[in-house]
Amino acid sequence: MHDLLTIGELSARSGVAPSALRYYERLGLISSTRTGGNQRRYERSMLRRVAFIRVSAQVGVPLEEIGAALADLPAGRTPTRTDWTRLSRAWRSRLDEQIALMERLRDRLDGCIGCGCLSLKTCGLYNHGDELAEQGPGPVRLMRRG
């Protein structure tokens, strides 16, 4: 019917509030053309961009970084399959890292925090960190990134 979306339509379709979409636009994450009366109109390809933004934000990537990644997409034309594939490959490793981090955290929680060792003094990890190694990491080790 119409091949450009109003901000309300993009909002309904993406699940992102109009105010947030305007915010994303101010940050340069998405873009629009304007009608004669100055209203925003979005290409359908923006739906994909918004989905990408939400997925990325959900896993903790700051909007600024998402913007930097999106800036690698071609400016003038609608991104091709190849464009998106390139972008999502880089992002995938980021997701994999984040997932791996969380799995480590979960296993530590189970194996160490769950066992009561820090207060019961029956855990190797605790004894190493807290009683043997003065500069020792102890629980800190849990939080290291990368």
Place this chain on the structure above:
Amino acid sequence: MHDLLTIGELSARSGVAPSALRYYERLGLISSTRTGGNQRRYERSMLRRVAFIRVSAQVGVPLEEIGAALADLPAGRTPTRTDWTRLSRAWRSRLDEQIALMERLRDRLDGCIGCGCLSLKTCGLYNHGDELAEQGPGPVRLMRRG
């Protein structure tokens, strides 16, 4: 040597800034005794609490909720192994959920956003959401929790 930790020691051992520790204390997430000169002294078991707080916050649990969970720990005494086990079991399922969500996101990113379908119109998911189902979820589906 000393069996109570100063705020600086707890900070060094946990990797959390003193200001953040005071903040946690204001919120009731951790507690301390005071010296004659009004300085905080922490029991060693607080290290475990702080580790728990950081792990939980890292996966997106708001501090208020973490506080609610910690409130289930016994007030007077140092928590036992059983106390922590109960707490961490409930939390583990939360971590599992979060991990599963991220895996779903990753797979969708690979299988759908990665393939270029939203702009190339070759993807079932896209066609369903965007062309067949008017109230359809489309990319929104990606973001649903639970």
Place this chain on the structure above:
DNA sequence: CCTTGAGTTGAAGCTCACTTCAACTTGCAG
């Protein structure tokens, strides 16, 4: 004792990611 680094407070400030507001304009259905 003296110095110095560590700790104390409440209040204010900061970043991120938005939302809300007020005052106004557009676009479309009837």
Place this chain on the structure above:
DNA sequence: CTGCAAGTTGAAGTGAGCTTCAACTCAAGG
């Protein structure tokens, strides 16, 4: 043509999670 939902703007507000500041006190080594 009219009415009204939907859109526009910049500025200010929100809430989470801290950090910084100023002005001060404490604790411990030399």
